Amino acid sequence: MKKTAIVLGATGLTGGILLQKLIEDDTYLSIKLFSRSKIEGLPSKVSQYIGDLLNLEQFKADEVYCSIGTTKAKTPDKEVYKQIDYGIPVAAAKLSKENKIDTFLVVSALGANANSSxxxxxxxxxxxxxxxxxxxxxxxxxxxSLIGGERKEQRTLEKIGLAIFKVIQPLFIGKLKQYKIIEPDDIAQAMINLANSTSHAEVIITSKDIKRLTKNT
Structure with a gap:
């Protein structure tokens, strides 16, 4: 069965890789992008909805992939930050429910906890x-956990953090494995594999599980 996917966050690192994989996957006949800026040079199977991230009329598909996220450096205002990292995924989930979309995949972060200080x-x-x-x-x-890969914008502290993590990663064994750097390509592939599988009951997917799911094709 040919499918339609909605992608939120395609201008980001993980979202961009995810979009390319969906374009190359013949399972997907149509891809809808909701973003604030246009991506040039995309094939005809991709439709872009610019400005209105959550266009109710067009928010219809088989699956929704949400990799929306910002950083403290890019969005220092906490209210605006929350509108992005909380507001957009939750609004997208509500629209998915309203439009009877049965599969919703969203990128969160290690350490997510509604009761955290x-x-x-x-x-x-x-x-x-x-x-x-x-x-x-x-x-x-x-x-x-910490996502690897090359980003368009310069993030000095993040680059330092990645460099340190790469050095100490061999020490991450047992429960510490979940803190190892995860590549955005692995996240994107795991999302697609999981969306196209009926054999996984997980709701929360950790870095350890992400790596495993890249092998399930």
Whole structure:
């Protein structure tokens, strides 16, 4: 069966890789992008809806992939930050429920906890909680650790953090494995594999699970 996918966050690192994989996948006849800026050079199977991230009339598909996210450096205003990291995924989940979309996949973060005293973790945790409240049949929440890969914008502190993590990763054994750097390509592939599988009951997908799911084709 040919499918239609909605993608939110295609201008980001993980979302961009996800979009390319969906374009190359013949399972997907149509891809709808909702974003604030246009991506040039996309094939005809991709439709772009610019400005209105959540166009109710066009928000119809078989699956929704949401990798929306910002950073403290890009969005220092906490209210605006929450509108993005919490508001958009939750609104998308509500629209998915309203439009009877049965599969919703969203990228969160390791440490997400609605009761956390850390603003970032709390925001992600509240997002997860309220996405799950929609009771969409196939809801999958991805909690990657530090995400590797090359970004368009310069993030000095993040580059330092990645460099340090790469050095100490061999020490991450047992429960510490979940803190290993995860590549955005692995996240994107795991999302697609999970969306096209009926054999996984997980709702919360950690970095360890993400790596495993890349092998399930």
């Amino acid at each position: 850390v603003f970032y973790n709390k925001t992600k945790g509240e997002m997860e909680r309220d996405v799950q409240k929609q009771n969409i049949k196939n809801t999958f929440i991805f909690r990657p």
